[in-house]
Amino acid sequence: xxxxxxxxxxxxxxxxxxxxxxxxxxxxxxxxxxxxxxxxxxxxxxxxxxxxxxxxxxxxxxxxxxxxxxxxxxxxxxxxxxxxxxxxxxxxxxxxxxxxxxxxxxxxxxxxxxxxxxxxxxxxxxxxxxxxxxxxxxxxxxxxxxxxxxxxxxxxxxxxxxxxxxxxxxxxxxxxxxxxxxxxxxxxxxxxxxxxxxxxxxxxxxxxxxxxxxxxxxxxxxxxxxxxxxxxxxxxxxxxxxxxxxxxxxxxxxxxxxxxxxxxxxxxxxxxxxxxxxxxxxxxxxxxxxxxxxxxxxxxxxxxxxxxxxxxxxxxxxxxxxxxxxxxx
Amino acid sequence: xxxxxxxxxxxxxxxxxxxxxxxxxxxxxxxxxxxxxxxxxxxxxxxxxxxxxxxxxxxxxxxxxxxxxxxxxxxxxxxxxxxxxxxxxxxxxxxxxxxxxxxxxxxxxxxxxxxxxxxxxxxxxxxxxxxxxxxxxxxxxxxxxxxxxxxxxxxxxxxxxxxxxxxxxxxxxxxxxxxxxxxxxxxxxxxxxxxxxxxxxxxxxxxxxxxxxxxxxxxxxxxxxxxxxxxxxxxxxxxxxxxxxxxxxxxxxxxxxxxxxxxxxxxxxxxxxxxxxxxxxxxxxxxxxxxxxxxxxxxxxxxxxxxxxxxxxxxxxxxxxxxxxxxxx
Numbered sequence: 054x055x056x057x058x059x060x061x062x063x064x065x066x067x068x069x070x071x072x073x074x075x076x077x078x079x080x081x082x083x084x085x086x087x088x089x090x091x092x093x094x095x096x097x098x099x100x101x102x103x104x105x106x107x108x109x110x111x112x113x114x115x116x117x118x119x120x121x122x123x124x125x126x127x128x129x130x131x132x133x134x135x136x137x138x139x140x141x142x143x144x145x146x147x148x149x150x151x152x153x154x155x156x157x158x159x160x161x162x163x164x165x166x167x168x169x170x171x172x173x174x175x176x177x178x179x180x181x182x183x184x185x186x187x188x189x190x191x192x193x194x195x196x197x198x199x200x201x202x203x204x205x206x207x208x209x210x211x212x213x214x215x216x217x218x219x220x221x222x223x224x225x226x227x228x229x230x231x232x233x234x235x236x237x238x239x240x241x242x243x244x245x246x247x248x249x250x251x252x253x254x255x256x257x258x259x260x261x262x263x264x265x266x267x268x269x270x271x272x273x274x275x276x277x278x279x280x281x282x283x284x285x286x287x288x289x290x291x292x293x294x295x296x297x298x299x300x301x302x303x304x305x306x307x308x309x310x311x312x313x314x315x316x317x318x319x320x321x322x323x324x325x326x327x328x329x330x331x332x333x334x335x336x337x338x339x340x341x342x343x344x345x346x347x348x349x350x351x352x353x354x355x356x357x358x359x360x361x362x363x364x365x366x367x368x369x370x371x372x373x374x375x376x377x378x379x380x381x382x
Numbered sequence: 383x384x385x386x387x388x389x390x391x392x393x394x395x396x397x398x399x400x401x402x403x404x405x406x407x408x409x410x411x412x413x414x415x416x417x418x419x420x421x422x423x424x425x426x427x428x429x430x431x432x433x434x435x436x437x438x439x440x441x442x443x444x445x446x447x448x449x450x451x452x453x454x455x456x457x458x459x460x461x462x463x464x465x466x467x468x469x470x471x472x473x474x475x476x477x478x479x480x481x482x483x484x485x486x487x488x489x490x491x492x493x494x495x496x497x498x499x500x501x502x503x504x505x506x507x508x509x510x511x512x513x514x515x516x517x518x519x520x521x522x523x524x525x526x527x528x529x530x531x532x533x534x535x536x537x538x539x540x541x542x543x544x545x546x547x548x549x550x551x552x553x554x555x556x557x558x559x560x561x562x563x564x565x566x567x568x569x570x571x572x573x574x575x576x577x578x579x580x581x582x583x584x585x586x587x588x589x590x591x592x593x594x595x596x597x598x599x600x601x602x603x604x605x606x607x608x609x610x611x612x613x614x615x616x617x618x619x620x621x622x623x624x625x626x627x628x629x630x631x632x633x634x635x636x637x638x639x640x641x642x643x644x645x646x647x648x649x650x651x652x653x654x655x656x657x658x659x660x661x662x663x664x665x666x667x668x669x670x671x672x673x674x675x676x677x678x679x680x681x682x683x684x685x686x687x688x689x690x691x692x693x694x695x696x697x698x699x700x701x702x703x704x705x706x707x708x709x710x711x
Binding site: 059100101103116117119120138141145146151152154155156 | 388432437440442445472474483484486
């Protein structure tokens with residue numbers, strides 16, 4: 054990568070506005086700081102970060118925390134390494150559109166985002182027939198045609214994403230992308246209750262049974278996500294011909310972010326149920342509120358915590374994540 | 383300016399978050415769009431805009447308006463010119479600090495900002511004696527030593543500003559800066575009641591007389607602004623040796639933004655008083671609230687509208703603005 058340019062341009066796609074928003078920025082600063090020595094000490098690489106998310110993201114909150122972040126970073130680096138000069142900007146917009154001038158970025162990063170599709174799979178949304186009755190994502194009872202629509206939406210989105218980032222990256226520029234994936238090619242294998250979305254669907258079904266949600270409301274709702282297999286990712290990348298896969302890895306992470314254990318057993322399934330329902334709420338709240346109404350959410354996630362806890366007594370509580378590192382040709 | 387680079391980087395310093403925030407962006411797009419023809423039609427210059435203001439600025443509001451702005455821009459350009467590809471980022475931070483990597487910007491713009499100092503003049507703030515009794519800026523009764531402190535703060539800030547932007551601009555890069563200035567070298571000439579700050583001070587004095595504000599509160603308050611003369615600006619630029627003055631111009635603008643008339647006479651001084659007090663409130667509200675308390679503001683700006691209206695019956699209602707265009711050597 055050509056770093057003779059004035060600065061290294063680094064982008065975090067889907068930065069969000071929580072306490073993890075600046076984690077990636079902090080790591081890049083540490084790594085680059087470690088390399089500053091000798092000649093480059095006098096003229097260190099400067100870093101320009103762009104924090105990207107949809108325009109509705111709370112950028113004010115992120116910007117409000119930058120002063121403290123800068124002070125903390127300076128304090129942490131005092132002893133060991135030099136802090137490279139760094140500058141942080143916010144960039145609102147969907148990563149399914151062009152975000153940067155051509156060949157202006159060196160590194161794209163994205164964490165827990167690229168399983169989001171640009172829309173509910175074309176053909177599923179707004180139809181008069183409900184093809185995915187009772188479900189909100191691919192489940193055991195999802196017809197093959199719906200699973201195929203999901204797969205096609207993934208391919209279309211991912212091709213678009215790669216094409217856009219190809220235009221924005223310098224030659225040799227890189228991407229490190231981490232997103233939810235799956236282990237088996239068979240999309241139905243452990244595709245249902247093992248997946249938190251299945252348990253969220255179960256919670257909605259329960260509200261339908263109680264007469265609190267109309268069946269039609271549930272039938273017409275589908276999540277704009279897709280969890281591809283490693284092979285599906287590799288195939289899309291190959292199709293573009295614009296990137297080399299430097300690394301690709303599948304790894305596991307606990308549903309419960311407070312649970313650091315490696316094993317399969319969950320210590321306290323009730324508490325984990327509550328923690329996981331909270332996470333799901335943070336992620337899906339706005340989508341669910343705009344379709345089902347705000348007033349339903351407390352009840353929905355109470356149920357969700359219950360079903361997750363029930364599941365954890367006998368089933369796995371692991372996400373599968375794909376981490377892929379791509380180099381632009 | 384070297385535009386063979388992928389993109390032209392344009393920065394608006396002190397962008398604020400009102401309905402004028404995107405005016406400058408819109409103008410640059412129009413000018414560049416007009417130039418797109420022939421060879422460059424196939425490979426037009428791309429524009430990357432940075433909207434800068436302090437971290438407390440409402441960037442969420444600005445970002446929320448971008449979608450509509452993009453649509454409007456596309457619609458406006460349909461007939462006449464091509465829209466150059468453009469990208470808009472937000473950059474929180476004071477322009478009295480480094481904001482960008484070295485030599486990474488082509489054009490800086492700033493409108494109605496650079497009369498703000500980085501702080502209340504050093505030596506005035508926090509002292510036990512109040513050197514500028516009864517005033518909030520330079521007024522007829524301001525001691526010469528205080529006026530000198532104001533002038534020194536301007537020089538220090540402006541030197542710092544120019545030094546920082548010099549580092550960030552490419553060779554040949556430009557700045558267009560518009561800020562409040564004054565006509566006469568004598569800082570006291572038309573320096574008091576002719577200036578809106580003088581009328582704001584008069585309003586505060588009136589609250590002191592009524593016992594609503596302690597005299598000490600007013601005496602300890604000084605605005606962190608300074609309106610230099612053209613010669614003072616030229617002298618600071620010459621001192622840096624880093625910029626050539628392409629143009630510098632002094633021009634007038636009505637205090638009342640709703641009054642487009644060219645003459646000296648104000649049509650409706652009462653209505654203009656109200657309009658102008660509203661503007662002053664928008665500009666100074668947060669500073670005044672944090673020193674005098676929120677609860678006083680309604681009363682203060684009612685009085686201010688009265689004194690402004692009274693003034694407009696016999697006096698001028700014009701700001702003097704300096705517009706300077708600088709080229710980096």
